[in-house]
Amino acid sequence: MSEIISAAELRQLVGAWLVQGRRVIGPARIKPERVLFVPLRDAGQLLLDDCQRPANSAKEAVFPRHEKLYEFRFQGKQVEILDAPPPAAPQVVIGARPCDAAALPILDRVFNWDCRDAHYNRRRDLTTLVTLACRQHDRHCFCTSLGSGPGDPCGSDAMLYGLDDGNYEVRTLTEKGSALFTGHTHASDKVGLAGPGPQPVLDPHAVGAFLKTHFEDPRWARWSARCLGCGACACTCPTCHCFDMVDEGGAAGGAKVRNWDACQHALFTLHASGHNPRGTQWQRQRQRVYHKFHIYPQKFSAILCTGCGNCTRNCPVQLGLLPVLNAIQGGGRIAPGEAVR
Amino acid sequence: MSTQERLHETCRRLLEEGTVQVVIGYAHTAPGEPAFPVFISDPADVGQLVWNRCCLANLTKYLLRQEIRALGKPAIFVKGCDERALVVLQRESQIDPAQMLSIGVACRGEESPRHAACAACDVRRPRFCDIMIDEVPDDPPPVAASSAAARYADLEIFLTKTPAERVAYWTEELSRCVKCYACRQACPLCYCQRCIADKNRPTSIDTSATLKGNFAWHITRAFHLAGRCVGCDQCTRACPAGIDLRLLNLSLARAAELQFAYRAGIDRQADPPIGTCSERDQESFIQ
Numbered sequence: 004m005s006e007i008i009s010a011a012e013l014r015q016l017v018g019a020w021l022v023q024g025r026r027v028i029g030p031a032r033i034k035p036e037r038v039l040f041v042p043l044r045d046a047g048q049l050l051l052d053d054c055q056r057p058a059n060s061a062k063e064a065v066f067p068r069h070e071k072l073y074e075f076r077f078q079g080k081q082v083e084i085l086d087a088p089p090p091a092a093p094q095v096v097i098g099a100r101p102c103d104a105a106a107l108p109i110l111d112r113v114f115n116w117d118c119r120d121a122h123y124n125r126r127r128d129l130t131t132l133v134t135l136a137c138r139q140h141d142r143h144c145f146c147t148s149l150g151s152g153p154g155d156p157c158g159s160d161a162m163l164y165g166l167d168d169g170n171y172e173v174r175t176l177t178e179k180g181s182a183l184f185t186g187h188t189h190a191s192d193k194v195g196l197a198g199p200g201p202q203p204v205l206d207p208h209a210v211g212a213f214l215k216t217h218f219e220d221p222r223w224a225r226w227s228a229r230c231l232g233c234g235a236c237a238c239t240c241p242t243c244h245c246f247d248m249v250d251e252g253g254a255a256g257g258a259k260v261r262n263w264d265a266c267q268h269a270l271f272t273l274h275a276s277g278h279n280p281r282g283t284q285w286q287r288q289r290q291r292v293y294h295k296f297h298i299y300p301q302k303f304s305a306i307l308c309t310g311c312g313n314c315t316r317n318c319p320v321q322l323g324l325l326p327v328l329n330a331i332q333g334g335g336r337i338a339p340g341e342a343v344r
Numbered sequence: 345m346s347t348q349e350r351l352h353e354t355c356r357r358l359l360e361e362g363t364v365q366v367v368i369g370y371a372h373t374a375p376g377e378p379a380f381p382v383f384i385s386d387p388a389d390v391g392q393l394v395w396n397r398c399c400l401a402n403l404t405k406y407l408l409r410q411e412i413r414a415l416g417k418p419a420i421f422v423k424g425c426d427e428r429a430l431v432v433l434q435r436e437s438q439i440d441p442a443q444m445l446s447i448g449v450a451c452r453g454e455e456s457p458r459h460a461a462c463a464a465c466d467v468r469r470p471r472f473c474d475i476m477i478d479e480v481p482d483d484p485p486p487v488a489a490s491s492a493a494a495r496y497a498d499l500e501i502f503l504t505k506t507p508a509e510r511v512a513y514w515t516e517e518l519s520r521c522v523k524c525y526a527c528r529q530a531c532p533l534c535y536c537q538r539c540i541a542d543k544n545r546p547t548s549i550d551t552s553a554t555l556k557g558n559f560a561w562h563i564t565r566a567f568h569l570a571g572r573c574v575g576c577d578q579c580t581r582a583c584p585a586g587i588d589l590r591l592l593n594l595s596l597a598r599a600a601e602l603q604f605a606y607r608a609g610i611d612r613q614a615d616p617p618i619g620t621c622s623e624r625d626q627e628s629f630i631q
Contacts, residue, residue: 058585231405231526
């Protein structure tokens with residue numbers, strides 16, 4: 004037996020969550036060719052068609068691009084510090100992909116490692132993640148290479164599996180997930196299935212083994228020669244979590260804020276002295292691969308990548324991780340377009 | 345001989361004769377997939393070079409890159425819009441035409457609906473290149489954008505909105521900006537050694553991806569490209585948030601054309617309105 008919900012009922016339910024005051028984040032088509040996770044204004048915006056992976060990631064629900072940590076006010080020679088109010092609104096992410104959901108346990112480790120990040124954890128507690136199993140994939144997807152897959156429930160509170168009749172099988176996985184759907188589904192004998200997913204194309208352990216001994220490999224410069232140095236890969240990655248903290252404000256006071264940062268930006272490691280330990284773009288590209296397949300695995304015994312493919316999908320020059328990982332695995336060729344050196 | 349064969353033969357010859365040390369061109373993983381920039385130094389590798397309607401990147405961005413310059417004298421593939429960037433870069437003393445070779449490819453415009461700029465393009469054939477490959481397009485351009493009206497048609501439609509509607513539009517669009525700076529990094533004319541967005545002693549533009557920080561960034565960038573933007577639309581193409589930055593750039597391009605009869609990168613002799621002092625300037629503050 005299974006529990007199902009019709010597409011119309013699901014949309015009604017999303018509408019009800021909004022009416023209840025929940026923040027609901029889901030995929031919406033914001034341009035003819037662009038689907039993004041956005042805070043939904045109404046249930047009609049929700050795009051529950053799995054043919055296109057949103058170009059951003061669902062991480063923003065728990066790790067916003069901009070967050071106020073505390074405020075400060077100057078009064079004469081006194082400085083008053085005011086804690087930023089913790090996030091309070093319960094929120095639902097609906098239509099996350101398994102590669103978005105699998106990223107949350109990965110982020111949890113970082114934000115609870117040497118200190119428990121109050122804002123992150125508060126948001127995480129307030130968030131219920133409803134994941135849509137993938138029935139399709141595109142040429143950038145490589146989740147199956149990293150132990151995940153189109154029906155992977157890792158990190159989700161509930162899973163939706165599309166049925167051929169346009170409705171969904173609902174499988175709740177946690178109490179938070181059950182709380183959203185209980186009383187809204189019907190018993191059925193229909194069972195939803197995820198798609199086969201992409202053929203595995205790489206072995207992350209082989210990549211990790213390569214990285215252990217190839218930090219100084221001269222091919223890094225060739226492999227990443229075309230990187231433009233933007234942060235589209237990091238900003239749309241479900242697992243990238245680096246941030247910058249800055250003071251913003253004026254003479255009367257301001258706030259300490261936390262903003263997303265990206266290791267591909269030249270300023271990321273620039274020292275006040277003027278020295279930059281990663282002075283060239285290929286060194287920054289190498290760092291991104293190392294962080295994901297060597298440094299994070301060493302520290303947390305997991306890979307900092309879920310194979311969503313957004314880094315390549317959003318790259319203005321079709322780089323991102325997969326072409327570089329293929330090059331590592333393929334003995335040096337980045338693609339049939341880049342010479343072996 | 346096909347365009348592709350001519351292209352391979354030309355590049356092989358240039359590399360073998362030592363005329364250039366590297367060819368900056370396009371390659372792809374499979375036909376129909378977007379082509380990506382490639383840097384070919386070995387004549388044996390020229391077979392990787394492709395030219396098709398998926399060659400979207402403006403390669404002139406790489407001419408100023410230290411790592412690419414280190415590869416030696418380049419030959420670079422340029423479409424008409426890319427060539428406009430070459431003209432501006434030369435006017436701004438960023439490149440020396442004697443130290444490079446431009447290979448022109450006639451462009452039929454990109455098919456993707458994301459590239460509205462291609463529909464309003466009137467420079468599909470490069471005009472000043474050292475070498476032209478693909479002299480005659482197989483098919484005529486679908487739209488002849490020879491008039492200013494055609495060039496700024498999308499902007500004119502936008503300008504029929506009320507100011508309040510326009511603010512609402514940009515508020516919605518810019519609320520999606522995550523400050524990845526793909527617009528800047530993909531732009532051939534954003535070459536400042538230190539961008540104003542990266543200046544933090546003191547901070548000029550909030551680094552936060554808030555509405556305030558995002559408006560400050562995109563308006564500043566548009567103004568910095570006023571009379572310089574060549575309309576290659578790499579910024580819009582690169583934006584992962586799908587923000588139509590072309591509208592902002594068109595607005596300033598139109599101002600340069602209407603007020604100064606100037607279009608960036610079109611006339612190699614024309615004085616750019618920004619960076620040129622003229623006694624005929626009408627503004628009293630400058631006299």
